[in-house]
Each structure stands twice: as structure tokens, then as C-alpha cells.
Amino acid sequence: MYGFHGRLLQIDLTSRSHRWVALEETRLRAFLGGIGLGTSLLYDLAPGGVEPFSPANPLIFTTAPLVGTGLTTTSKFAVVTKSPLTGFIADSLSSSFFALELKRAGLDAIAITGRAEPPVYLMIGGKESGELPVVEFREARHLWGRSPGETEALIRSELNHGGVRVAAIGQAGENLVRFATISNEGRHAGRGGVGAVMGSKNLKAIALSGNSEVEVADPKGVDAIAEMMRERSLGTVTAKYREIGTVANLAVFNRLGTLPTRNFQQSTFDHAEALSGESLTENSFSRRYGCASCTIRCERLFKSLTGAEQRLEYETLFALGPLCGIEDPEAVLQAARLCDQYGLDTISAGGTLAWAMECAEKGLLPEAQRLGLRFGKAEPFLEALSAIARRSGLGSLLAEGSRRAATKLGGESAYWAMHVKGMELPGYEPRSLKTMALGFAVSPRGACHNRSGAYEADFSGEVDRLSGDARRGGLVAASEDFASVLDSLIVCKFLRKCFTDFYAESAELLSKVTGWSCSDAELRRVGERINTLKKLFNVREGWQPEDDWLPPRLLGEALPTGVAQGVGLTVSELREMIGGYYQARGWDKNGFIPEKKLRELGLG
Amino acid sequence: MKDDQPSAGAAAVVLTGGKSSRMGRPKALLPFDGEPLIVHAVRRLEPLFSEIIVVAAAEQELPPLRRGSGQALPVTLVRDQVAYQGPVAGIYYGLQEARGAIGFVTSCDVPFLSLGLISHLLSQITNYDVVVPYWEERLQPLFAVYRREVAPLLKDQLESGELRPISLYKKVRTREVGPEEIRRFDPEGLSFLNMNTPEDYQAALKRWREQRGPAEPAKESASVPCTVELLGVARLRAKTREVSLALPQGATVAHVFSALAEKLPTLVGPVIAPGGNSLASGHACNINGRDFVRDLTVEVRPGDRIFIISADAGG
Numbered sequence A: 001m002y003g004f005h006g007r008l009l010q011i012d013l014t015s016r017s018h019r020w021v022a023l024e025e026t027r028l029r030a031f032l033g034g035i036g037l038g039t040s041l042l043y044d045l046a047p048g049g050v051e052p053f054s055p056a057n058p059l060i061f062t063t064a065p066l067v068g069t070g071l072t073t074t075s076k077f078a079v080v081t082k083s084p085l086t087g088f089i090a091d092s093l094s095s096s097f098f099a100l101e102l103k104r105a106g107l108d109a110i111a112i113t114g115r116a117e118p119p120v121y122l123m124i125g126g127k128e129s130g131e132l133p134v135v136e137f138r139e140a141r142h143l144w145g146r147s148p149g150e151t152e153a154l155i156r157s158e159l160n161h162g163g164v165r166v167a168a169i170g171q172a173g174e175n176l177v178r179f180a181t182i183s184n185e186g187r188h189a190g191r192g193g194v195g196a197v198m199g200s201k202n203l204k205a206i207a208l209s210g211n212s213e214v215e216v217a218d219p220k221g222v223d224a225i226a227e228m229m230r231e232r233s234l235g236t237v238t239a240k241y242r243e244i245g246t247v248a249n250l251a252v253f254n255r256l257g258t259l260p261t262r263n264f265q266q267s268t269f270d271h272a273e274a275l276s277g278e279s280l281t282e283n284s285f286s287r288r289y290g291c292a293s294c295t296i297r298c299e300r301l302f303k304s305l306t307g308a309e310q311r312l313e314y315e316t317l318f319a320l321g322p323l324c325g326i327e328d329p330e331a332v333l334q335a336a337r338l339c340d341q342y343g344l345d346t347i348s349a350g351g352t353l354a355w356a357m358e359c360a361e362k363g364l365l366p367e368a369q370r371l372g373l374r375f376g377k378a379e380p381f382l383e384a385l386s387a388i389a390r391r392s393g394l395g396s397l398l399a400e401g402s403r404r405a406a407t408k409l410g411g412e413s414a415y416w417a418m419h420v421k422g423m424e425l426p427g428y429e430p431r432s433l434k435t436m437a438l439g440f441a442v443s444p445r446g447a448c449h450n451r452s453g454a455y456e457a458d459f460s461g462e463v464d465r466l467s468g469d470a471r472r473g474g475l476v477a478a479s480e481d482f483a484s485v486l487d488s489l490i491v492c493k494f495l496r497k498c499f500t501d502f503y504a505e506s507a508e509l510l511s512k513v514t515g516w517s518c519s520d521a522e523l524r525r526v527g528e529r530i531n532t533l534k535k536l537f538n539v540r541e542g543w544q545p546e547d548d549w550l551p552p553r554l555l556g557e558a559l560p561t562g563v564a565q566g567v568g569l570t571v572s573e574l575r576e577m578i579g580g581y582y583q584a585r586g587w588d589k590n591g592f593i594p595e596k597k598l599r600e601l602g603l604g
Numbered sequence B: 001m002k003d004d005q006p007s008a009g010a011a012a013v014v015l016t017g018g019k020s021s022r023m024g025r026p027k028a029l030l031p032f033d034g035e036p037l038i039v040h041a042v043r044r045l046e047p048l049f050s051e052i053i054v055v056a057a058a059e060q061e062l063p064p065l066r067r068g069s070g071q072a073l074p075v076t077l078v079r080d081q082v083a084y085q086g087p088v089a090g091i092y093y094g095l096q097e098a099r100g101a102i103g104f105v106t107s108c109d110v111p112f113l114s115l116g117l118i119s120h121l122l123s124q125i126t127n128y129d130v131v132v133p134y135w136e137e138r139l140q141p142l143f144a145v146y147r148r149e150v151a152p153l154l155k156d157q158l159e160s161g162e163l164r165p166i167s168l169y170k171k172v173r174t175r176e177v178g179p180e181e182i183r184r185f186d187p188e189g190l191s192f193l194n195m196n197t198p199e200d201y202q203a204a205l206k207r208w209r210e211q212r213g214p215a216e217p218a219k220e221s222a223s224v225p226c227t228v229e230l231l232g233v234a235r236l237r238a239k240t241r242e243v244s245l246a247l248p249q250g251a252t253v254a255h256v257f258s259a260l261a262e263k264l265p266t267l268v269g270p271v272i273a274p275g276g277n278s279l280a281s282g283h284a285c286n287i288n289g290r291d292f293v294r295d296l297t298v299e300v301r302p303g304d305r306i307f308i309i310s311a312d313a314g315g
Helices: A025-031 A034-045 A097-104 A148-159 A194-200 A219-232 A236-243 A246-255 A277-284 A314-320 A329-342 A346-361 A366-370 A378-390 A394-398 A401-409 A411-416 A434-442 A472-489 A493-498 A502-514 A520-540 A552-556 A571-585 A595-600 B037-045 B087-097 B115-127 B148-160 B179-183 B198-220 B233-238 B253-263
Strands: A007-012 A017-022 A059-062 A076-082 A089-095 A109-113 A120-125 A134-139 A165-168 A182-184 A187-189 A203-209 A285-289 A299-303 A309-311 B011-015 B051-056 B075-079 B102-107 B130-135 B143-147 B174-177 B224-230 B242-247 B283-287 B305-310
Touching: A025 A034, A025 A520, A034 A059, A034 A076, A034 A089, A034 A109, A034 A472, A034 A520, A059 A194, A076 A097, A076 A187, A076 A194, A089 A097, A089 A182, A089 A194, A089 A520, A097 A165, A097 A203, A120 A148, A148 A165, A148 A182, A148 A203, A148 A329, A182 A194, A219 A493, A219 A502, A236 A246, A236 A493, A236 B233, A246 A277, A246 A314, A246 B305, A277 A285, A277 A299, A277 A329, A277 B233, A285 A309, A309 A329, A314 A329, A314 A346, A329 A346, A329 A378, A346 A366, A346 A378, A346 A394, A346 A401, A346 A411, A366 A394, A378 A394, A394 A401, A401 A411, A411 A552, A434 A472, A434 A571, A472 A493, A472 A502, A472 A520, A472 A571, A502 A520, A520 A595, B011 B037, B011 B087, B037 B051, B037 B115, B051 B087, B075 B087, B087 B102, B087 B148, B102 B115, B115 B130, B115 B143, B115 B174, B130 B179, B143 B148, B224 B233, B224 B253, B233 B305, B242 B253, B253 B283, B253 B305
Parallel strands: A007 A109, A120 A203, B011 B051, B011 B102, B051 B075, B130 B174, B224 B305
Antiparallel strands: A007 A017, A059 A076, A059 A109, A076 A089, A089 A187, A120 A134, A165 A182, A165 A203, A182 A187, A285 A299, A299 A309, B102 B143, B130 B143, B224 B242, B283 B305
16 A cells, blocks of 8 residues: 555554554545545544543544655644534644654554543654554653643653654643644644643653655656756745745734634734734744745744744634734743643634633623733633633633633523634634635534635635625535645645645646545545535534534624724525535535435445 | 948847846836836837847746737747857847848837937948937947848957957947937937936836926826725835826826836836736735726726725735
8 A cells, every 4th residue: 555554553442452453455445535534434433422522532633645655735634523612523733743653653544542541642653664563652741731742852852762742631621621722843733622622632742753654556657747846946936935824814814804813803903904914924923934844834933022933823813812902922922822832722722811801891790800800801711821821710601712711601592602603713803704704614523714715715806705695605515625624634734835736747647646546526525425425424423414514702792993894794694505506515405404415425 | 330321220239138247137127107117218219210230138938028008019039048248249240130221229228318418329320330319438349230231240249358349449440429429419429328227217108207207297188096005015015005197098007006106116017017017926906995907998987996905915
């Protein structure tokens, strides 16, 4: 088998045992790797209706066929599980050297179940090339309470192995914060609470040291494409990522009236200039950084007043800045540092705090009022972030995420909870990006800008971004399928516009890696199959049509400021778009998948 | 060589294939008066010549040779068979292509050429094989008239490595046109003001604007004021947030890019496509925060705010 190792490592933490299972080629071809393979394994390995924090909920790490091929931006891995935030599928990506090491460990996926007593970390590493790697369960009590960065350093030190790569949880994961991340090398598998699932298993970290190289079918052909893509990746198409990073979005979104501000009360922020990527670059830029084997290198480190460097990207900037009314770049940098140290998803952290601020201002959350939590106040905001990670005081409520917190608080507070399926919205205002609004409503993992890049249609002039219609259904479905193929090959989305014909070129590349004869049509079908299986998993876990919907604020209030002033989103507009989506997917009018469609995709 | 009445039916030969090494980027692509310099040169020569031949290096990038309306310019494009052999090669390839007996040879980087002077040079060819101006103590072979019949001699020069055009002048009947004669048609000799460095280019732009100056008040009432807001890469590159423009009535988005390229040449390449009237891939344009523009012929309205942003909203 080329491009894959053909092996799944199943680990049971309760019994401290593991076993190797062959992965059949038909599954790999049907789902590729990454998110696709993870979804397929989750569907098969998770007992129906499993509680996310149950030992039986599998936490699945996957690698992918393009990982390790030298193709730029492909050093990525996926984590898939049942989300404690949404109760549906959580599929999260992270990247860099841990991804390469996962592939070199000689496996395509790890599925972890059970619960360790006391906490452990896993050390997975082969002794000699070609041998199955050794799996060790190592004591982790001394690591409990440590940040992911500290954990990584300590593990390297005690293993006396500088080359070992580590993915770890911080305190947020340990304390089952429902939006905790798994972190490696300062990056995060961020959304959906995968870190909390890891914490529920008393698994502090996974350390890898691999030496299994995977063969590709046509090394020269792969190298030639990799070289071509390397060159393309350095053109003007990726200039934004290379010259400013994703923080460039903030000023643009503000001008276009799509920057969620003060818990989606507005779509412009009066202090956007101070927080803009341009200003940060001019005033605080420290260093440019990139993932392993990436030529785009989108990461930006900014220097805070203390001299410390801090990574910042758009979603973190938006969520810990305008969404909470925070205008001081220094406070945003500090908040981002806390989220990194604790292992908190910055989007859900910002979204949940923005909910708490609004509740406090409306007199619904006395404890938040006592703490002085309100829009724009940096100090209580930073204290609340720490409280969430530690689950102390009000933090214990907020660690549940905005949906559960609102349910517990009751009253009108649910109106201010800005989530879809329990996952807080990212930094794209749905009322002025109508295709994205649909993308958020129907996404299997909740409000997400990565599993659906529907905003592309809104930002292209292809559609009227301020007005929705049924035609958006096809655009969103196509965008989801495209994202699923990218996330399963895996190729970073920031390379996507460097392809002239993504499906045809990817099919050619995949063929040269695997030796299969892939067509663009086959890859399109793979994308549809993955999204359909995600939905099928959600249906099994209790999905109902009302889960594909948007928060009431978006349907009840028009935007009060900016170029989109006066623009709202109506119930009938959203219904029409959702109907168009189900139709484009070939699902029934209520969003359930007909047997015929399942059979057509080999899922029946 | 025979005498005739050649100037009717003469070809203009515009050389573009130099290395532009001091300029740092291809001269032919430099934005000038809202269009690439090569287009500007061709349009300037059009009233005088029925045939215009553009000579470029083999792999050289050229903008679309079109008017602002999109209509193609009547140009014959010739590629050097061997790159960077110097002006002798360019003159040779251009004359070879000419349908008529006479060619006026110039380069694309002389935006202030005087049609009156060119007409005079053409009129002097009757009893000569070359008419070449003498200005600022040197002959000006790239603003001269040649008979096509001298082409074989140029070929011989190429083969023997005689790469200076003036070597030809000793071998054929050459008429030198001196400074006094030149001043009758071009008092300041602006026809010979070419651009070799970014400073030359900026000076030429400034001069061009000044020359147009007296006409501006009349235009002003008919102009379309608009503002370009630069975001992201464009802002960092230009080191400015916005630029005010006054465009002619009927100006389109393409005109906006051209005018912007002229004001901020640093954007040409990274943000504005070479040629100056469209955006480089990866960038997008939005008018008033409302409409994303895909059609470059969209007209700009007075007071419009035009955003130049990254086309990729991912993050």
C-alpha cells in the first residue's frame, strides 16, 4: 500500500492495552485520511448515543495520504470524537511537526478509549524501521496542571529525546472545559472540546517518535507537483497570509460590516483600527512563523509590552477583541496567551464570555456583575478566562459553553447565546454574509468557518451577500465537500487558491501518492460521502431539524451600524436557504438522508 | 538605394525588449497616464503611422495591447529571436517586419515624443537611408528613421558583433538633424527624455501631470472624485490608508487601478497586475463596502469609496 501504512492503533487506557488493526484499502480510498478517515472510524467505533465523557467515546487521531510527501502545507493531523460541546461530531485539525511524526510512527490512525487511573501520557515510537512502534503508558501525575508547552518540554526532558513530538492538554482539558483544545507546538486542535474528551480519559499527552517512512507510488511525479505547488504558494494569491497573516481580516471585515462585535450586537467596532492586522504589524510585529514544511508561513508572533511573544490569528483577535468589546491590543495578547496556556478554544471562550458580559449588563447574571464583567473591561475578562480553565466560581458555569450556561441560567439568557448546535460562532457576521449564515446553520459540527468556507461566495461578488435565496444551498454543499476533501488529503486551506483545478490536480497528486487511478469525480464523491456520514453520525446521536438553525438574535435584530446598517435575516430567508441546501444534498425536506442516497454513496 | 516619397505608409517600430535593469521592472509595463507605457507609446504614435510594430524579447511579458475601451490596438508584435542583443537587433527585427520601405524607430520609454519632430524626420528621408537626430552631444539612433533596405547591413553587424547602431551610419547615406533644426519642432528636446531609473520615471510622471495642468480646470467640473481605501497587503506596501483620485467622466474600475498604479507604483506587481489596469490575483475590489467588483468595466460614480482587499477571507 502506498501513501498509507494500513494500520489503526487501538488503545484502551483502562486496561493499559493496545492492539493493531489493519485498515482496509477500500475504507482508505472511500474516506482518504484526516477528517474523512476519522469520521469513518468514529461512526464505526463509537457506541450509538455514547456520552462524550464516557470512557467508550473514542478519541481518534488520524494522519493522511499527503502528510510527509513534501507537498507544502500538508503537515497536518485530525482529531475526531463526539463533542462534549455539541453532542455531535467534533472534527478538529492541527498541524506542524507532530503531524509528520504521527505519520512516521507507522500508523494511519489512533483510536483511544477507556480512562486511565491515575493520569498517564502515551509514548509511541518504533525501535527500528519497519517494526511496529512500541506503546508505553507513562505516569503523568507530575504533569497534571501543567500547560501544554511545559508538558512538552518536561516529556522531552524525561525521555531525554529532543526529537520527540508531543500533543497535550492544559488545565482546561483536565477540568473538562467543554471547549478545551489539544495543543502541539503552540498550535491547537481547537474546536468542539476535543481536549476535554482527552481530559476525561485522564490522558495528559501523546508523545511520538517515529521512524517509519511511508512509500509513495511515483516519487518523482510527487516531487514535481510539490515543486510546482511550492512555486505557486509564493505568488500574490497567498500574499495576505505571507505578509500580514490572517489578522488582516479584521480591518476588512470592519469596513464590510461583517465583524461581530459585542456579542453580535454590531458588525463594526469603533476601535478596529487599533486592533487591525495592519496596526499590529506596524506596532507590535515580532516574528513570522510557519508549520513544518510550509512555504506560506501564515503565523505571526506579536510582542506584548512585557516583551513576551504571542501568536495571534484572526479568530483569536476577533473573539478576544471586538466580540468582547476589548479595544486594547495588549489585553488581547494577554488573553490569547492565557488561552494557549490553559488550552482553551479562543472562539468559544470569547463567545461564552461575550454572552456572560451581555447577561451581566442586562442584570441576568449577578455573579458576573459582581466581578465587573462587562464589554470592554479587560481585567475581569482576563480573570474570567483563568476561572473558566480552573472551573472556579463563575468559571464553572462558563466552562460549559454558552448554550449549556444559558440553559442553567434560564430566563431570557438563551437569547444572547450565540451558538449553533452549542458551538459558538466564529468571526463572520451571518446577517451581512448570507451564504455563510446558511453554512453555520447546517454545519455538522456547529457554527464553523472551516468545515464550510461558504463566505467565499459572499466575498466574491458571485452572490448578493446581503440577501439569501435557495441557490445558496448548492454553494454551501459544494463548499463543505471541498473542505472535506482538503481536510482529508490533508492540504491546508490557505493553499486552496493555488490550484487551478483543485479536484483534477488533487486527483492526479493522490494517484501519484497512492498508485490508485483517481479521478476528479471520485474525489468529489469522497467529499460528499464524508459530509453525509458526518450528518448520519449526528442523526444517530439525536439530530433534529431544529438543530440546523441560527441564534434568535440574528433573526430578530437588524445590523445597527456600518455599510450593512439595517440589514437583517428573516426566518423565511433562512428557511428558504436551508431548503435549498437539503435539496442540493439530495436529503428529504426535513434534512434526513434517504436510504437511496446512502446506498448511492456506499453508506447504506 | 533609390529615392522615393516614403513617409506615407511608414511604419513605427517600438522597441521594448531592453532589460530595464536600472528601472528594476519592465519599462513596457510601467503605468503611465492610466495605461501601460507600451500602450501609451503606441497610442501616441497611432495618428502618424498606418503600421506599428512592437519588438519584444522572446519571453518578455507584455500587457494586452488594447485601448481603454478594450478594443485591440493595430499592432504587429515581433519577438527577438535572440534575447538582449541590443538595439541593432531590435531595429533589424522591426524593419524586417515592416510592410513599407521606411521605419521610424523609437523605444517605448519616451512619453513626450513630438509628432511634429517625427514628421520632420520622416520628410528628410527622401535622399537618405537614415535620418538621425543629434541632441545633447550624441546621435539618437532610437529616435531615427531607417530605410528597410539597410536591414541586411544590420544583420551583418549582428553577425560580426558590431552592436552599436551608429556603425551603420558610416556605411549608408545618413542625414544628421542638429539641435537647431530639432528645436523648431521640439524646443526642449523632450522627445529624447527617456526613463532608465525609478527617479526618471517619477520625474516623467510629474512632468506629465504638470503638462496636463492647464487643461485640468476645464476637466475638473467633469471629473469623478473617488477614494481608494487600501487594506492589508496594499496598505502595508503603499504605507498609506487611502488615496483620492479625480477620474475622467465615464471612468471605470480599470481606470481606478491605472490611476492608482501611477500614484503608487510600488503596488504594481504585488497588488496591481503588471499593465496597471487590473488587480493581481489574490486581491479583490469592493465599491462602498457593498458590491464586489468582477467586471472591470463597471463605471465609477462620484464619491465612491473603492476598497482594495485580499480576495481570500479565510482565517
